[in-house]
Amino acid sequence: MTTMTVRERGSMWSYRSLIWNFAQRDLKARFKGTALGWLWSLVVPIATLLIYSVVFSTIFRAKPPDFGSGRTGNFTVWLLAGLTAWTMFAGSLNTAIGALLGAGPLLKKIYFPPYTPVLGSVLALLIQSMIELGIFLVVLAALDNISWTWLLVPFWLVLFAVFISSISMALAVLNVHFRDLAHIIGVAIQLLFYMSPIIYPMTLLGNAHKMGIPVAKIIAANPLTQFIEVFRDLTYGLTPGPPLAWLYILVWALAMAWVARRVYRARALDLSEEL
Amino acid sequence: MTDPAVRVVGVSKKFTLHTEKRNSLKERLVRGRSRTDGDFWALRDISFDVPRGTTFGLIGHNGSGKSTMLKLLAGVHRPTSGSVITDGRVSALLELGAGFHGELTGRENVHLNGSILGLSRRQIDESMEKIIDFADIGEFIDAPVKVYSSGMYVRLGFSIAVTVDPEILIVDEIIAVGDEEFQRKCFDYMFELRKRGTTVVLVTHSMGLVQDLCDQAVWLDHGRVQRIGESRDVVQGYLDLVNDKEAESRPEPSEVTGSHARLGSGEVRIESVEYLDGAGNVSPVLLCGEPATFRVHYRAAERVKDVMFGLGFQHESGVNVAGPNSGSGPAPVTNLLGEGVVEFQVPRLTLQPGVYEVSAAAVHRGHTFDYVDRGYELRVRGNSNAEPGLTRMFGEWTAGTSSPVRIDDEVANV
Numbered sequence: 286m287t288t289m290t291v292r293e294r295g296s297m298w299s300y301r302s303l304i305w306n307f308a309q310r311d312l313k314a315r316f317k318g319t320a321l322g323w324l325w326s327l328v329v330p331i332a333t334l335l336i337y338s339v340v341f342s343t344i345f346r347a348k349p350p351d352f353g354s355g356r357t358g359n360f361t362v363w364l365l366a367g368l369t370a371w372t373m374f375a376g377s378l379n380t381a382i383g384a385l386l387g388a389g390p391l392l393k394k395i396y397f398p399p400y401t402p403v404l405g406s407v408l409a410l411l412i413q414s415m416i417e418l419g420i421f422l423v424v425l426a427a428l429d430n431i432s433w434t435w436l437l438v439p440f441w442l443v444l445f446a447v448f449i450s451s452i453s454m455a456l457a458v459l460n461v462h463f464r465d466l467a468h469i470i471g472v473a474i475q476l477l478f479y480m481s482p483i484i485y486p487m488t489l490l491g492n493a494h495k496m497g498i499p500v501a502k503i504i505a506a507n508p509l510t511q512f513i514e515v516f517r518d519l520t521y522g523l524t525p526g527p528p529l530a531w532l533y534i535l536v537w538a539l540a541m542a543w544v545a546r547r548v549y550r551a552r553a554l555d556l557s558e559e560l
Numbered sequence: 561m562t563d564p565a566v567r568v569v570g571v572s573k574k575f576t577l578h579t580e581k582r583n584s585l586k587e588r589l590v591r592g593r594s595r596t597d598g599d600f601w602a603l604r605d606i607s608f609d610v611p612r613g614t615t616f617g618l619i620g621h622n623g624s625g626k627s628t629m630l631k632l633l634a635g636v637h638r639p640t641s642g643s644v645i646t647d648g649r650v651s652a653l654l655e656l657g658a659g660f661h662g663e664l665t666g667r668e669n670v671h672l673n674g675s676i677l678g679l680s681r682r683q684i685d686e687s688m689e690k691i692i693d694f695a696d697i698g699e700f701i702d703a704p705v706k707v708y709s710s711g712m713y714v715r716l717g718f719s720i721a722v723t724v725d726p727e728i729l730i731v732d733e734i735i736a737v738g739d740e741e742f743q744r745k746c747f748d749y750m751f752e753l754r755k756r757g758t759t760v761v762l763v764t765h766s767m768g769l770v771q772d773l774c775d776q777a778v779w780l781d782h783g784r785v786q787r788i789g790e791s792r793d794v795v796q797g798y799l800d801l802v803n804d805k806e807a808e809s810r811p812e813p814s815e816v817t818g819s820h821a822r823l824g825s826g827e828v829r830i831e832s833v834e835y836l837d838g839a840g841n842v843s844p845v846l847l848c849g850e851p852a853t854f855r856v857h858y859r860a861a862e863r864v865k866d867v868m869f870g871l872g873f874q875h876e877s878g879v880n881v882a883g884p885n886s887g888s889g890p891a892p893v894t895n896l897l898g899e900g901v902v903e904f905q906v907p908r909l910t911l912q913p914g915v916y917e918v919s920a921a922a923v924h925r926g927h928t929f930d931y932v933d934r935g936y937e938l939r940v941r942g943n944s945n946a947e948p949g950l951t952r953m954f955g956e957w958t959a960g961t962s963s964p965v966r967i968d969d970e971v972a973n974v
Contacts (some may be wrong), residue, residue: 314663
């Protein structure tokens with residue numbers, strides 16, 4: 286005998302097929318009707334990679350650290366590590382922030398947990414990023430830069446996924462209430478890009494100050510910095526990464542999950558009236 | 561089981577009205593938190609139980625809170641206070657095909673919609689053939705839904721929703737879509753669900769549907785329960801009120817409402833036509849099956865002889881239903897001068913509920929004194945027991961005696 290309100294049914298696990306269906310919808314709809322289809326998910330990052338490579342290694346003559354295997358560093362490969370992680374983050378935020386507004390007509394007609402379209406969007410982007418990640422790992426393997434530290438990548442990925450989906454969730458919910466959040470996030474993402482060691486190594490910063498602002502410290506405190514650094518350590522540098530950095534990203538992932546839960550509880554349950 | 565399938569306990573729902581949307585940060589910063597410009601209580605303290613396996617109707621005029629109630633039952637909104645408890649798998653049909661994504665094919669949309677309704681992948685695959693069959697859209701199932709006709713769209717949506725095999729089905733007024741054949745299919749399906757013991761909650765404006773389909777009904781009025789009980793009683797109460805209200809608010813019936821040409825030489829003018837109900841009171845609305853009188857006021861400018869009066873009743877669908885005239889009986893008026901009335905009485909109004917345009921004429925052997933073509937409006941209301949057609953045949957059904965027949969006797973006789 287189950288007596289409850291319609292809404293109390295089912296855990297997040299029981300909604301997995303719905304999340305998966307939303308993800309599939311995103312993936313299918315994204316490339317439908319385009320001539321290159323799925324290839325676009327590769328063309329864009331490759332183009333970005335080439336542009337940054339040319340600009341920073343040729344014009345600014347940035348010098349990348351050496352590979353973990355001892356081979357002389359290659360800027361393009363080193364950049365790819367940072368860009369791969371960055372694309373997961375920025376791409377998810379950009380698509381997920383509108384997920385609830387997009388699902389609005391549906392949410393007004395039928396009940397399902399509002400987290401499902403958001404998580405679906407994030408999942409779709411993570412799946413797309415897996416292709417990029419795969420290519421990156423293949424390149425590394427081809428360069429014979431491979432070690433047991435790769436086995437830690439899945440753990441890193443889980444933390445990163447929790448971090449990303451939590452932020453996406455909170456922003457998607459808030460975006461329904463404050464529609465201009467999407468524009469603010471667009472600018473914030475741009476700022477974050479330069480506040481993370483993607484196109485420059487942390488070593489380049491030293492102890493940089495600018496007008497009394499401890500720029501290097503701020504950048505190091507950026508959780509994305511630590512996520513990217515750990516990922517680079519695991520794949521490019523072939524070291525397990527400093528334990529403190531792992532702890533740092535773990536705490537951030539959990540903290541964001543907690544925040545997302547708070548926001549969801551407070552704001553997401555009457556969304557059907559706001560949409 | 562005696563437990564109700566749906567239990568609504570003291571439910572109220574408040575919506576906050578913003579005179580202007582304050583959804584942007586700037587608005588918030590500039591003007592501060594939006595003052596609540598006024599709360600609107602869509603529902604107040606509603607309680608009812610829907611017994612398991614019954615069909616339950618929600619009726620009321622527009623804005624009475626029916627749809628809000630439905631959304632609360634479906635879980636789309638949360639009640640402000642009170643609780644909605646459902647026992648069983650709920651499937652809500654608030655809008656067909658609401659979740660379709662234009663770029664995806666019908667098949668892909670079935671998967672998406674099915675999982676929103678709580679079906680597993682396997683269940684969807686298993687029922688895919690049934691869905692395609694029921695929706696009757698053929699090979700279009702593999703075309704993107706953006707190329708669907710609106711009928712196909714709706715049919716596919718309905719097919720998915722009913723395939724869920726719900727224990728509790730919540731239906732908004734959606735049956736009124738699709739072509740005749742599909743509508744019939746939907747009705748058949750609803751009856752079948754009912755037979756199977758599915759609990760159905762239905763919102764509709766069709767009183768006939770409520771009486772045909774529903775066991776019980778609740779009548780909501782401005783967010784409060786007006787009446788609750790057997791659907792027949794509730795519908796009756798509702799119709800009585802609607803009829804009364806309409807009688808109050810209709811314009812004077814004698815006014816010429818039509819815009820059709822008026823013909824005739826004008827020696828006799830028809831001034832107005834009035835309707836009198838069974839009690840002899842002038843009323844803009846007449847009830848089917850009740851005595852009625854049509855009173856025609858005329859004014860004759862000069863003395864005229866052998867005037868024949870006629871009335872014409874045209875249904876809103878354009879069909880001429882009746883055209884009684886005084887020529888066929890003993891002519892009531894032979895000599896006229898000045899003002900007067902002629903009356904046409906019927907012991908029982910046979911016109912079915914609907915809107916009719918009434919014409920009136922005064923003629924003399926093929927010469928038209930006055931002819932008001934569809935100049936007046938008549939509204940006929942029914943009490944209940946809707947029958948099809950434009951007129952009602954009053955009669956009685958009786959059963960003859962029957963005697964048992966033995967098949968082998970018959971065979972032996974042959």
